[in-house]
Amino acid sequence: MATKAFKAESKKLLDMMIHSIYSQKEIFLREIISNASDAIDKIYYKALTDDSLNFEKDSYYIHITPDKDNRTLTVSDTGIGMTEEELENNLGTIAQSGSLTFKNDNEAKDGHDIIGQFGVGFYSSFMVADVVTVITKALGSDQAYKWESKGADGYSIEPCEKDTVGTDIILKLKENTEDENYDEFLEEYRLRSIIKKYSDFIRYPIKMEVTESRPKKDNDKEFEEVKEEQTINSMVPIWRKNKNELKDEDYENFYNEKHYGYDKPLKYINIQADGVVRYHAILYIPENIPFDYYSKEYEKGLELYSNGVLIMEKCADLLPDYFSFVKGLVDSEDLSLNISREILQQDKQLQLIAKNIKHKIQKELEKLLKEDREKYETFYKSFGRQLKYGVYMDYGSNKEDLQDLLMFYSSKEKKMVTLNEYVSRMPEEQKYIYYAVGESNEKIARLPQTELVADKGYEILYFTDDVDEFSIKMLISYKEKSFKSVSSSDLGIEDDKDKKQDEAEEKEDRALFDKMKDVLSDQVKGVRASKRLKTHPVCFATEGEVSIEMEKVLNAMPN
Ligand code: ADP
Numbered sequence: 001m002a003t004k005a006f007k008a009e010s011k012k013l014l015d016m017m018i019h020s021i022y023s024q025k026e027i028f029l030r031e032i033i034s035n036a037s038d039a040i041d042k043i044y045y046k047a048l049t050d051d052s053l054n055f056e057k058d059s060y061y062i063h064i065t066p067d068k069d070n071r072t073l074t075v076s077d078t079g080i081g082m083t084e085e086e087l088e089n090n091l092g093t094i095a096q097s098g099s100l101t102f103k104n105d106n107e108a109k110d111g112h113d114i115i116g117q118f119g120v121g122f123y124s125s126f127m128v129a130d131v132v133t134v135i136t137k138a139l140g141s142d143q144a145y146k147w148e149s150k151g152a153d154g155y156s157i158e159p160c161e162k163d164t165v166g167t168d169i170i171l172k173l174k175e176n177t178e179d180e181n182y183d184e185f186l187e188e189y190r191l192r193s194i195i196k197k198y199s200d201f202i203r204y205p206i207k208m209e210v211t212e213s214r215p216k217k218d219n220d221k222e223f224e225e226v227k228e229e230q231t232i233n234s235m236v237p238i239w240r241k242n243k244n245e246l247k248d249e250d251y252e253n254f255y256n257e258k259h260y261g262y263d264k265p266l267k268y269i270n271i272q273a274d275g276v277v278r279y280h281a282i283l284y285i286p287e288n289i290p291f292d293y294y295s296k297e298y299e300k301g302l303e304l305y306s307n308g309v310l311i312m313e314k315c316a317d318l319l320p321d322y323f324s325f326v327k328g329l330v331d332s333e334d335l336s337l338n339i340s341r342e343i344l345q346q347d348k349q350l351q352l353i354a355k356n357i358k359h360k361i362q363k364e365l366e367k368l369l370k371e372d373r374e375k376y377e378t379f380y381k382s383f384g385r386q387l388k389y390g391v392y393m394d395y396g397s398n399k400e401d402l403q404d405l406l407m408f409y410s411s412k413e414k415k416m417v418t419l420n421e422y423v424s425r426m427p428e429e430q431k432y433i434y435y436a437v438g439e440s441n442e443k444i445a446r447l448p449q450t451e452l453v454a455d456k457g458y459e460i461l462y463f464t465d466d467v468d469e470f471s472i473k474m475l476i477s478y479k480e481k482s483f484k485s486v487s488s489s490d491l492g493i494e495d496d497k498d499k500k501q502d503e504a505e506e507k508e509d510r511a512l513f514d515k516m517k518d519v520l521s522d523q524v525k526g527v528r529a530s531k532r533l534k535t536h537p538v539c540f541a542t543e544g545e546v547s548i549e550m551e552k553v554l555n556a557m558p559n
């Protein structure tokens, strides 16, 4: 049986494309600029192998011209242009990507910087425009052509005049309606911010005439408005620059420019991965806790770029929760995107990158702990809690990954210590890692329960954070030493002789203890004699897994 070709209702298809692919209208500018950049790239790649072509960097740029009187926005490029046939094929056929063809034809050479691949981005211009006009002259051609379309009804192509090689895309913006405003795409500041957001790292200059208010030359008290052509984008992203040429200052400026924070970053990480998965990442650990960090509004995530074009502002999948304080971005040319160039959720590459990044951050923190203790402690003051939550929410390999990054205040050292430091100092006969829970270090130090352990000369870790004891319960042990609360009934210290004596004394005082229990009724489970007290007459002890302090936290939690 002969296979028949599908018929598509192209009008409907185009309508669907225009209205249901993109979540935001402003994306059209990203798409049109990406096409312009691709068009210039094509000349650049051609020039690599064609000696008759000379690629003078200065002659290649993108120009944006808003015209309020005519309600048009024009994006011009000095790229490769299109022949009549290319107009027909690339702009007359939905999902036909001349750029993908170009990339495939040039696979042996470079070409991997080309952005286009789906052949749909161009039509996003109909989200904001009633009429789209393309005036273009192809490299090596004498005739220019004009393509024009009002959207779903079709398009026309006719010869026209154009002096230079390249393409002008002219968008006749839609009239404002009650719900939608299109005027914004004619405003300098709005255009500038869209360009900065999505296209900042396009490799060619994106120029626009901007009006600036400046102090007058002869009288700097008065200001005058000056119109001036400016390049809006930064072009070379910091992560594409040579690591050796970058100074601390460059990273700090980038951090501020990107509004990752208003503080200085405590640490930056520059990753250039060239293995199974290729990506660049610039990551920052902020010095201070972001103001909204512990609020519901805080969203973790890294910016995600594909070939220098912003795909996603906050890609949450790139960071585990316990590193949610990390800021920065990832750029990769290996991502599989869906046609709106949003990332596919279950993308393998993305998962690999996330794993890789997690590992890198962990290693950097370990290094910081080793090499710059003071800085690490500053970090830990801000975000240690998050790491402890990570251990508590034990998931995958969290425990193993994070246990060496934990720190607690030590009774002996009178400062923060790691578990490794604690264990390496333990006398041979000490069985457990001891900890005491309380509101503050001062209050814990006065706890009667700590006396016996301290008397033995053993170190005690002070837990002052809600999550401390919970996370340690998840950890169970560190280097085969289990954790023991100084409040637990069996401290593993009293020897047998003591125990027998305890029992004898206990018998003697039974009547008194029973009376005490009666008076306290439900408030205690029992009253017993204890050997652990030195200077204090009485203390609380717990038997079960849940300590008094944990109970307090659990009771305070909203149901
Ligand atoms: P994609 O960029 O994914 O290929 P588009 O719908 O954005 O899809 O563009 C379709 C095709 O139209 C491009 O592949 C390219 O061949 C052609 N094209 C679009 N804009 C331009 C331009 N400014 N200059 C030259 N060719 C262009």
Ligand code: MG
Pocket (backbone or CB within 6 Å): 031, 034, 035, 115, 116, 117, 119, 120, 121, 122
């Ligand atoms: Mg495109």
